[in-house]
Amino acid sequence: MENSITRRTSTQRRWRKVAYGGMQPGFDDNHTDETFLEEMVMNANVVKRDMLKVMLDSVSISQYLCIVALVVLVWTYTLSSTITEKFLLVLDVTLLGSGFFVLLLTAKMLSFNLLLNYAIKISFFTTGLYVLSPIYHTLTRSISSDSILALTTSLVILHLFLHNYSGSTVKAPGALESPTLTSNISLNASIVASLLIASRLPSRLLVFGVILFSLQVFLFAPLVTYCLKKYSFRLHLWFSFVLMGTTLGCVYKLHKLLFVFLLGMLVFVNLVCPYWLIRIQEYKFEINGPWDEAKLCFNITD
Template sequence: MENKTLNTQARAKWKKVAYGGMQPGYADNYTDESFLEDMVMNANVVKRDLLKVMLDSVSITQYLCVVVLVVCVWTYTLSARIDGRTLHLVNAVLLGMGFLVLVLTETKLSISLLLHYLLNIAYFISGLYVLAPLYCTLTRSISSDSIWALTVFLLVIHLFLHDYSGSTIRPPGALKNPTLTSNISLNASIVASVLIASRLPSRHHVFSIMLFSLQIFLFSPLVMYCIKKYNTKVHLCFSLLLTCATLAILFPLHHSLFALFLVLLLFIIVVCPYWLIRIQEYKFEINGPWDEAKLCYDITE
């Protein structure tokens, strides 16, 4: 009688229970034929398009051109190929163009917003002009080789930690808290600008190069974000013009660096997206009833 009862329990149908313990006649790790019926493969894998990835990589090459352009202006200024008057003119043109882009791409334009822009710009320029004499004597006891090495190191940190997606960029009227990495990136670029400006002979040169550098590092991400948000085609045209201008300025400075930078741009735009698409074929993700349960709440009730 006892053996018959055990055989009946062993032939009982197995049920999947969460906290029911062991079922008589089955091992604790037993699974039946229906175990893999709910298996889903690559449910959360995003299939990427090559052209879309290449267009997304334009933001990276665009900012690389911005940083290289700043370094070229630094080099030309330190070698006295660009004087203070030319830098003042460049700063005025950049400031006017950036202000115009913000105004044209702003959907909720008002007199108070224009005054807010003008006051912030006035405070920024005034504070920079007052601090210019301090920057002149900041690194007199440090050799130029050390300054350049530290500047390159800071720019590498800036490029490595920069927010290329634009998720931490704060457009006018938006409230977004910048991340730690974006703050470190911005501070690294500012310190690099101060180090380069400290090697210039006069306060006017220091003021001009600091204004130029901070306009680029502080405001160019916001301007490029507004252009990209406004129109994708305009953003691509702007990126093409910026790339051509950067290459044109870099070519007379150093031919080898020009070739290296051109190869780097092609590598980022063409090779890296192609690699990303190719390795996507090896993406293998399995989901099923063994995954951790996810609680769903109905907020309408």
């Protein structure tokens, strides 16, 4: 009689899915009923990407590739004595003034005090760089040019691999997040590469001009392009396309094979990679259900 009563109560008692409720009377610890798989969801967190949007987002990568290519062009022309000291210093002043002008127009949180702080830091930085240029001039005198070239190429590749293409190397005005560790490693790699190239130049003034030019580009170019993109995405696209065309024209004058290589990289980044990313989304398979780790929610009342 007692056994029939306990069976009846256990069959009438319904199983409930609880997180930390312990064993339920009448059911095993690993028991599941027919409703267990009703909450299964397929690909709940998979983001459906648009081909055009992915292509537009990849423009930032191509933009920075062209910026680094222009820096390498300046290094090449300076090593071959095609660029003079006067032209290089004028280029440094022009880039610095243009960068401050773009920041002043695009950065919403940029105040006069912050701009003055930037100017003071850059003046101290430029003075220290000019004082240390004789040391940089003789830094790698005992190392062969082939070793310097191989090491510089490796550092530039490392810089491109670790660079943060969606942010800035320095904290932008009004930004909440600071540069990441990989971004700082990428910046240090570009600075060391600039020092190695500058140490092979014939005059100290050229050393100062090349290092100042490289640091302006690697430090402040990502900040300027970041503020420009936040200000107007259409202006960011126009600037990127003009920069790509200018870079391809300059590389074509230097070497046709390098022009083909750079053009292939830009096509691969802007067309092949977005198409590849869209296609592999079809093979993404994700299952979510009641077996996932429970997320506890607590209602705090006064």
